[in-house]
Amino acid sequence: MTSAVSLHDVRKDFGSLTALSDVTLEIEDNEFFTLLGPSGCGKTTLLRMIAGFEGATAGTIRLFGDEIEHLPPNKRPVNTVFQNYAIFPHMNVAENIGFSLRMLGWTKLEIQTRVDEMVEMVKLGALVDRKPSQISGGQQQRVALARAMAPRPKVLLLDEPLSALDLKLRQEMRTELKRLQRDTGITFIFVTHDQEEALSMSDRIAVMSDGKVQQIGTPFEIYEHPNNRFIADFIGETNMLPSIIDTVEGFNLVCQLEGGQTLDALANCDNIPGATGVLSLRPERLSITKTEPTGKILKGELGDRVYLGTDTQFIVKLSAELNLKVRMQNSFFQGANYKTGDTVFVTIADGAARFLVD
Amino acid sequence: MAAGTGSGSTVSAIFSPVRFWLLLPSWVVIGFFLLVPVLLMLTYSFLTKEFRGGVIWEFSLASYDQFLFDRGLFGDEAPVIKWTYINIFIRSILQAFGATIFCLLIGFPTAYFIATRPIQSRTIWLFLITVPYWVNLLIRTVSMKFLIRDSGPLNELLLYIGLIDAPLHVINTNFAVQLGLFYSYLPFMVLPIYASVERYNFTFSEVASDLYASKVTILWEVILPVVKPGIIAGSILVFVPSLGAFLAPDLLGGAKTFMIGSLIEDQFKGNAGNWPFGAAASMILLSLVLVVLMFYVRAQNKDQT
């Protein structure tokens, strides 16, 4: 089975600036694939190369096994939902959605039927006669989506389509997009810098930074088994504790933290004693108690707390300059019994401590 | 327009003294330089002519009558429609229309070219466009006459290359007039189009291309409709002064291509010396222009709803 989109050693230079390098990706058919990374890491550039707006400086891009380098954008069976929607201002909603079908030479009747179908799908019923200036941002986003999906592309590229919406609408649209993708079976390549969005919607995620793909994996793999410091830091919240490997026993490491405490961690692959790095500990995989439990523990002094609605985040001082964030669910934890200055024990869930080399 | 229609303004805001004083200078200028001359013209067109220029203060419809009807040599026959002046008007409209098309054909690509240069070099291009216009219009038109005459450099060049065997006869034709008008008013076309193309969001072109439109289709179905206001503004700015122009028709067109501008000029400065008739012709010209503008406003309003 050939991949929907495959990139091999793709590189893109803008003059002396290298926007992308060594990008190798296999995106499967029917997959919801996300490119995730901070602003300026090259996500839009990568999307534009797949759509055909930019040529690759080196490397090959294939679509269902065919080289597409020589094809202009209007010859690629790929459609894009642009970052700023760019709904044609002189056409109404229906004309916008039907534009590509007219270009492809569909008959009036076919266009009408398909536009109705799309309008139904993205729930724009009453708005078909409106001009873009007369509809809201969320509605424009739906028009852009319907317009790009109308010609039944094999691959749909979405460039931060939700970033202009407010939180509530954004959460609604996440579910909506996911549903559309599952119902239509179109391969989605979705660009975002919002990790929550990426984790909740994607089948697989490619995390990018500085024009390079750092890690490719399912949301679970990316979150639980980050390859390096950048990913552990970028995806979700984590504690990064500088440490040195004491001993290596099979898959188990014993790491020494600043201030002398030691902690067991999962070995990555080629860890050797004496190596320096950080221990990554997710705050929600930690818990605090007043009585000393058995197992992997750290000892510290309770500091400030931040109330977050469902959770409370506590700061535990392990040593003078080593602080640990711990997140406790309010419904299971009697935070009121814990006072600032109390000595507490931090329990680390199995497999939660990961050692990442510098 | 923006000044007059403070959107959602309450009654108290409309009558607020600050607003009044701020608007006063504009009203004075508009009143003094626009309304008064037009009213003066309107009045004169209904007066009786004096023999050598000037007017007699006596109400008369003679000027409009003279424009439209022929009543025989002694003015006692039944009126028949007179085509002399109407034809001049029709010819003027066609000439102005031709010049506008010319300006559009050359002006749009020029404006598009400039608007798509890197920001730093745009100013230089715009500057270059305006350089010829530092020279007086009369001198430019006269030099155009030298350029295109039968033994002028243009013909010499074409003959030399061997593109033509005999000199092209351009001077004293309608084409020469259109060429002259085109040369006179080209920047009025380029600048508004430039302004709207510069504001055009080129993502629209990319979207269209992504949605299977060819380059030509993108131009016709996306770029042109979106920058239409600039095109219309430029067309009006070229069409209106072309309609009333008299330098280019006089110098480049010869006697056969008499236009409204020359007709009116003749009534005030030239041999005819008939002020009320000149005023009446001006009023008719003004009404024509107003009709054109009204169509434009109507089209704009329809677009926005």
Ligand SMILES: Nc1ncnc2c1ncn2[C@@H]1O[C@H](COP(=O)(O)OP(=O)(O)OP(=O)(O)O)[C@@H](O)[C@H]1O
């Ligand atoms: N046409 C261009 N010319 C020169 N440099 C460019 C061009 N397009 C992008 N770049 C540069 O390439 C890098 C990647 O840009 P890109 O737009 O792909 O980032 P992005 O990941 O989409 O960021 P964002 O999340 O802010 O949209 C940036 O450093 C940008 O400045």
Ligand SMILES: [Mg+2]
């Ligand atoms: Mg981007």
